[in-house]
Amino acid sequence: MKQAFKSLVAVLVIGALTLAAMHFTTSMQQERQRGRRGAGAGADGPVPVVAAQARIDDVPVWLEGVGTAKARNTVTVRAQVEGKILSIDFKEGQDVKKGDVLAHIDPVTYQAQYDQAVAKKALDEALLANSKRDLERYAKVGTLAVSQQQIDTQRALVAQQEAQVKSDQAAIDNVHAILGYTTVVAPIDGRTGIRQIDVGNIVRTSDTPIVTLTEVRPISVMFTLPQQQLPDINKARADKPLRVDALETGHKTVLDTGELQVVDNQVDQTTGTIRLKADFPNKDLQLWPGQFVNVRLLLRTLEQVVVIPTSAVQRGPDGTFVYVIGEGSKASMRAVTVAQQDDADAVISQGLSASEQVVTAGFARLKDGAEVKVSEPAAKTPAVTALPGEPQADATGLAPGSDTASIAPAAEQPQPAPAATGETKHKRGEGKHRGQRKDASAAPGSAPGSTP
Secondary structure (H helix, E strand, O other): OHHHHHHHHHHHHHHHHHHHHHHHHHHHHHHHHHHHHOOOOOOOOOEEEEEEEOEEEEEEEEEEEEEEEEEOOEEEEOOOOOEEEEEEOOOOOOEEOOOOEEEEEOOHHHHHHHHHHHHHHHHHHHHHHHHHHHHHHHHHHHHHOOOHHHHHHHHHHHHHHHHHHHHHHHHHHHHHHHHHOOEEEOOOOEEEOOOOOOOOOEEOOOOOOOEEEEOOOOEEEEEEEEHHHHHHHHHHHHHOOOEEEEEOOOOOOEEEEEEEEEEEEEEEOOOOEEEEEEEEOOOOOOOOOOOEEEEEEEEEEEEEEEEEEHHHOEEEOOEEEEEEEOHHHEEEEEEOEEEEEOOOEEEEEEOOOOOOEEEEEOOOOOOOOEEEEEOOOHHHOOOOOOOOOOOOOOOOOOOOOOOOOOOOOOOOOOOOOOOOHHHHOOOOOOOOOHHHHHHHOOOOOOOOOOOO
16 A cells, blocks of 8 residues: 555656646747747847948959969970080079070080081182182183183182082081080070989980970969959950959968969850969969969959948848948848948948948847847957858857847946846857856846756
8 A cells, every 4th residue: 555655656746747847848938939039129128239330441343263373484495416415504493594504415526517517618618719710810811812601611610619608608507506506505584393314314306305494483373264254354454454363272361463464365165264364473482383373353443332241231032131220229121232242341332321330240139120239349259269251250159140049248248138048048159158148147037047
C-alpha cells in the first residue's frame, strides 16, 4: 500500500513538472512573438538603432576585372653565328641597357674572312687603276695608233672593274657584319633571365638561346571587361586618358597606377568580353611578367553626390528604401534611388538629402513611424571586428540586418533603454554582451527569467 502511494505521488510530481515545462515553453514562445510584432514605441519603449548622417562627397566609378602582367617587349637572345662561347658578360637577373655586351663568340674564322675580302678589294682596285690609265692613253692618241674597237673594249673593261670593286665592298660589309655578330649585345633595355648556355660551348644559330630579356620598366597588364561596358569605356576614353590601378590578388592594396592604352578591336564571342591593355611605370617592380592581378578602371567620378552607408539601404517588394530619422526621433520609411553602391557606401540619386539621418542597424523591430533611440556607432564598441567586405557589427555586437528581436544598448550609454531581455537569451550573439543584458534585466517591465 505504501509502495503504491509513493508511485502515485511520483506520477503526480512528474505530471506537474511536465505541465509547468509546457506552460513555460508556451510563455516563452508567446513572448518571442510579441517581441517580433512589438511596435517601436510600444510597451518596450523606443527601438534602439544605429544611425549615420548622409553626406556630400565625390565618388569614383570603378570597373573591375582580372588581368595578367606582361612584359612590353620580350627578346630571346640567340647566336647569329656559329662558334665557341668565349665569355658570358652578364649576371642572371641583371638590368641591362640597349647595346650592353652579353657574350663573346670566337671571332677568328670571321676575322680571316674579313681580311680576305679587304685584300680582294685592294687587288681589284689596282687592276682598275691600270685599266683607267690605258684608257687615257688610248684616248690621247686616238684612232691614229689604235683602232676604235680597242678603245671601246678598254672602256668596257674599266666599267667592269669598277663594278667588281663595288662588289668587293659589299662583300666586306657583309663579312664585317658577321664579324660583329660574334659580340652578342642587348637589343633592348630589360632584365636578363636565367642563362641557357655556359662558356666553352659551341653555339649554332638554331641552337639553345643564350638568355631571354624582358622589359619590366614599364610593364603592361592585359585584362578583360564585359562587353556591356564597352560603350561607356569608349565614351570616357574620348574625353581624357583613363586611370587604371593594379591590385594585389585577394586584397585592396594598390601595386601600381597606370593608364589605359589599347581597347581591342573585337569582342571575344566565346566569353562576351573585351580585352584591354594598360601600361604601368612599375618603378618599384611590384608587377612581374606572368603575374595575376586584379584591375580596376576609373571610368568617371560622381561629383558632390549624396552618400550613405550601404548597410542603410533596404530592399522590399517596391524597391530600395531607407529609414529616415525625423522630428521626435520618429523613423519613417522612404523610397530612394541607388545610383551606385559597393561594400561600404551607396550613392543616392533621388529621395534623400545630405542633412538627413538614416538608420544603419537595428531593423528587426523597426517599422514606419516607430520611435527610435540612437545608440553609439559601432566604431566605439570594442567588440566584433568583421572581415574585409563583411558588414561591421553595430553597437549591440550584431551585424546590421540581424534578425534579432531586440538590441541591447551600448555599455557606455548612461541610461540603457528597456529591451525584451527575456527573448535575447535565445538570440544570436548571446554571450558577447552578458553584462549589458544583466543591466537591462533590472529595468522595469523586464520579462522573468531574463537574467543569465
